[in-house]
Amino acid sequence: MTHRIAIIPGDGIGTEVTPEGQRALEAAARRFDIALDFETFDFASCDYYLEHGRMLPEDWRHTLGEFDALFFGAVGWPEKVPDHVSLWGSLLQFRREFDQYVNLRPCRLLPGIKSPLAGRKPGDIDFYVVRENTEGEYSSVGGTMFEGTDREVVIQETVMTRTGVDRVLKYAFDLAASRPRKKLTSATKSNGIAITMPWWDKRVAAAAEGYPEVSVDQFHIDILTANFVLHPDWFDVVVASNLFGDILSDLGPACTGTIGVAPSANINPEGRFPSLFEPVHGSAPDIAGRGIANPIGQIWSGAMMLEHLGHPEAGRTMLAAIEAVLEEGDERLLTPDLGGQGSTEALGRAIAERI
Amino acid sequence: MTHRIAIIPGDGIGTEVTPEGQRALEAAARRFDIALDFETFDFASCDYYLEHGRMLPEDWRHTLGEFDALFFGAVGWPEKVPDHVSLWGSLLQFRREFDQYVNLRPCRLLPGIKSPLAGRKPGDIDFYVVRENTEGEYSSVGGTMFEGTDREVVIQETVMTRTGVDRVLKYAFDLAASRPRKKLTSATKSNGIAITMPWWDKRVAAAAEGYPEVSVDQFHIDILTANFVLHPDWFDVVVASNLFGDILSDLGPACTGTIGVAPSANINPEGRFPSLFEPVHGSAPDIAGRGIANPIGQIWSGAMMLEHLGHPEAGRTMLAAIEAVLEEGDERLLTPDLGGQGSTEALGRAIAERI
Ligand SMILES: CC(C)[C@H](C(=O)O)[C@@H](O)C(=O)O
Ligand SMILES: CC(C)[C@H](C(=O)O)[C@@H](O)C(=O)O
Numbered sequence: 001m002t003h004r005i006a007i008i009p010g011d012g013i014g015t016e017v018t019p020e021g022q023r024a025l026e027a028a029a030r031r032f033d034i035a036l037d038f039e040t041f042d043f044a045s046c047d048y049y050l051e052h053g054r055m056l057p058e059d060w061r062h063t064l065g066e067f068d069a070l071f072f073g074a075v076g077w078p079e080k081v082p083d084h085v086s087l088w089g090s091l092l093q094f095r096r097e098f099d100q101y102v103n104l105r106p107c108r109l110l111p112g113i114k115s116p117l118a119g120r121k122p123g124d125i126d127f128y129v130v131r132e133n134t135e136g137e138y139s140s141v142g143g144t145m146f147e148g149t150d151r152e153v154v155i156q157e158t159v160m161t162r163t164g165v166d167r168v169l170k171y172a173f174d175l176a177a178s179r180p181r182k183k184l185t186s187a188t189k190s191n192g193i194a195i196t197m198p199w200w201d202k203r204v205a206a207a208a209e210g211y212p213e214v215s216v217d218q219f220h221i222d223i224l225t226a227n228f229v230l231h232p233d234w235f236d237v238v239v240a241s242n243l244f245g246d247i248l249s250d251l252g253p254a255c256t257g258t259i260g261v262a263p264s265a266n267i268n269p270e271g272r273f274p275s276l277f278e279p280v281h282g283s284a285p286d287i288a289g290r291g292i293a294n295p296i297g298q299i300w301s302g303a304m305m306l307e308h309l310g311h312p313e314a315g316r317t318m319l320a321a322i323e324a325v326l327e328e329g330d331e332r333l334l335t336p337d338l339g340g341q342g343s344t345e346a347l348g349r350a351i352a353e354r355i
Numbered sequence: 356m357t358h359r360i361a362i363i364p365g366d367g368i369g370t371e372v373t374p375e376g377q378r379a380l381e382a383a384a385r386r387f388d389i390a391l392d393f394e395t396f397d398f399a400s401c402d403y404y405l406e407h408g409r410m411l412p413e414d415w416r417h418t419l420g421e422f423d424a425l426f427f428g429a430v431g432w433p434e435k436v437p438d439h440v441s442l443w444g445s446l447l448q449f450r451r452e453f454d455q456y457v458n459l460r461p462c463r464l465l466p467g468i469k470s471p472l473a474g475r476k477p478g479d480i481d482f483y484v485v486r487e488n489t490e491g492e493y494s495s496v497g498g499t500m501f502e503g504t505d506r507e508v509v510i511q512e513t514v515m516t517r518t519g520v521d522r523v524l525k526y527a528f529d530l531a532a533s534r535p536r537k538k539l540t541s542a543t544k545s546n547g548i549a550i551t552m553p554w555w556d557k558r559v560a561a562a563a564e565g566y567p568e569v570s571v572d573q574f575h576i577d578i579l580t581a582n583f584v585l586h587p588d589w590f591d592v593v594v595a596s597n598l599f600g601d602i603l604s605d606l607g608p609a610c611t612g613t614i615g616v617a618p619s620a621n622i623n624p625e626g627r628f629p630s631l632f633e634p635v636h637g638s639a640p641d642i643a644g645r646g647i648a649n650p651i652g653q654i655w656s657g658a659m660m661l662e663h664l665g666h667p668e669a670g671r672t673m674l675a676a677i678e679a680v681l682e683e684g685d686e687r688l689l690t691p692d693l694g695g696q697g698s699t700e701a702l703g704r705a706i707a708e709r710i
Contacts (some may be wrong), residue, residue: 153517243547259581
């Protein structure tokens with residue numbers, strides 16, 4: 001059985017790291033005898049927008065819906081197209097319309113990478129952020145009144161549904177129950193965001209009843225970010241709303257040294273739609289075109305994709321290859337964000353060889 | 356002229372650190388010949404709520420409105436009263452009804468305190484968070500529909516007004532213009548929160564036109580939290596919405612070692628209402644009653660209060676006394692969060708003596 005993979009490089013360094021992701025995936029496919037069939041698309045990029053006046057072709061749902069998984073780079077180039085136009089016209093639409101309601105983001109301190117946190121070693125930081133990925137603070141409801149006057153009022157609604165929250169909580173509790181520490185932390189802000197977040201807390205409490213073996217705690221998002229820095233070892237599985245999950249899944253990887261290595265999986269657990277795999281980092285216009293972007297986040301996302309497609313050993317091997325290259329610490333291979341002088345391609349090739 | 360100060364200890368360690376704040380203020384008042392008149396109130400606490408069924412007496416606006424400043428501890432004890440009830444019934448009401456629209460929070464690495472960030476020394480981290488303090492994500496508009504069913508939907512509106520945003524931006528730009536680096540960073544999330552935040556960006560751009568001498572940049576909140584950890588030296592004045600400011604002003608102090616030392620000023624710049632001064636930390640039920648809470652955040656808040664009341668030298672002297680005690684590093688005086696075995700009172704007395 002062949003897995004059909006759509007590659008969507010997007011903008012900026014997205015176009016530089018996806019080829020390295022593909023190279024690593026091809027290496028893993030050869031080694032484990034997995035049939036992968038790739039097709040690359042140029043839409044979901046700001047250049048496509050400038051040419052066509054939209055981020056995606058009309059028939060994107062149909063075109064992409066046929067694939068088994070989407071392998072995504074990064075979108076956004078604010079000098080060409082405002083971020084909210086490019087993102088709502090592509091990535092955020094994929095997440096919502098393909099109902100990828102779980103955004104799973106590992107935060108792990110890898111060997112050979114220096115944490116900005118004093119005294120933290122590999123093994124000290126190893127948790128998952130499970131982010132709700134389709135609703136919440138990322139809503140398209142709201143608007144402006146008295147525009148352009150001193151009375152101007154701008155409103156945006158956070159929308160949470162029981163269906164939407166309960167299903168991502170179930171995923172997070174299942175994940176926590178499957179891990180040795182069996183610990184779940186909920187990100188809340190029920191002292192300040194006094195309508196949605198107290199209700200979120202109640203849904204967490206209701207879900208917890210089904211998992212007596214999982215120990216549950218919660219922190220308000222402000223002190224939770226502080227604790228990511230002060231006590232990253234406290235966390236095992238952190239479940240969060242769309243916005244809080246977005247914040248925590250950049251901050252967590254920053255605590256592990258660089259967001260350049262962090263992967264993510266946008267999952268539709270029921271498999272009705274393709275899931276999407278992408279690095280946590282953005283398109284980084286400031287370093288685009290220089291061939292120095294770190295490809296590890298993209299390659300690790302590929303590992304998560306193979307795991308999702310039913311090849312856990314291939315996924316583990318890809319991650320092990322990443323760790324091996326990092327452990328060797330050859331500065332000619334490591335990209336500048338890792339303290340080396342290597343290129344995207346050199347690091348990508350080295351990892352593919354190890355696989 | 357006598358300054359009338361209302362002391363509102365609140366809950367938990369609030370009742371332990373406010374007396375040390377008062378002690379330090381009295382020492383500064385003696386030294387600089389400032390007349391301070393204190394009155395202490397037991398409302399705005401969960402015990403008051405349990406007795407009276409409300410957090411504040413009917414006439415609180417009148418009672419507190421007469422004072423020149425409010426010296427506040429911390430509120431919240433979720434086992435007694437849900438957080439959103441206790442906070443919306445007290446602190447958040449003060450901020451909104453006394454129109455304390457600026458929440459000013461310094462993040463500074465003090466001598467003698469170890470940063471959790473590797474290799475950071477005093478001087479490396481020294482910036483202000485200017486937080487909008489009356490509107491935005493902390494709204495009281497919204498509600499629940501189809502309650503208790505699978506169709507349950509919960510909505511909360513973020514409300515931003517031109518008046519509300521422009522005035523806090525003005526404060527932040529003025530502050531940036533007055534500092535040597537003249538740099539302002541705006542916290543946004545205009546790629547995801549696609550109605551309010553692109554508008555916030557426009558208001559920042561409009562305000563910037565009036566301050567050609569201030570250099571302005573902006574980051575999305577996710578990568579901004581990452582940069583607090585990776586590059587805290589980048590920041591001078593960071594301006595943020597209510598929620599983003601809340602997050603950044605816990606994370607920033609965490610990067611400086613402990614949120615136990617961080618102060619804040621809730622300011623009504625026009626002086627129509629009293630301003631409120633409080634530590635950034637909460638009521639910490641877990642360590643309450645043990646006499647080990649760090650009083651420095653409260654004392655430093657007192658220093659900001661004296662500055663606000665027109666006594667900048669007294670304020671500076673209070674901060675210098677804090678720094679002197681930290682620099683000495685006597686473990687018998689330092690509280691456990693600072694790595695010592697001292698008590699709240701011992702540390703408070705030591706600081707008051709230096710003043
Ligand atoms: C207690 C809570 C409501 C408050 C806030 O969110 O504003 C606190 O975290 C703060 O930062 O002052
Ligand atoms: C680009 C942006 C809209 C996106 C998000 O906020 O979800 C990104 O930050 C992420 O975390 O995937």
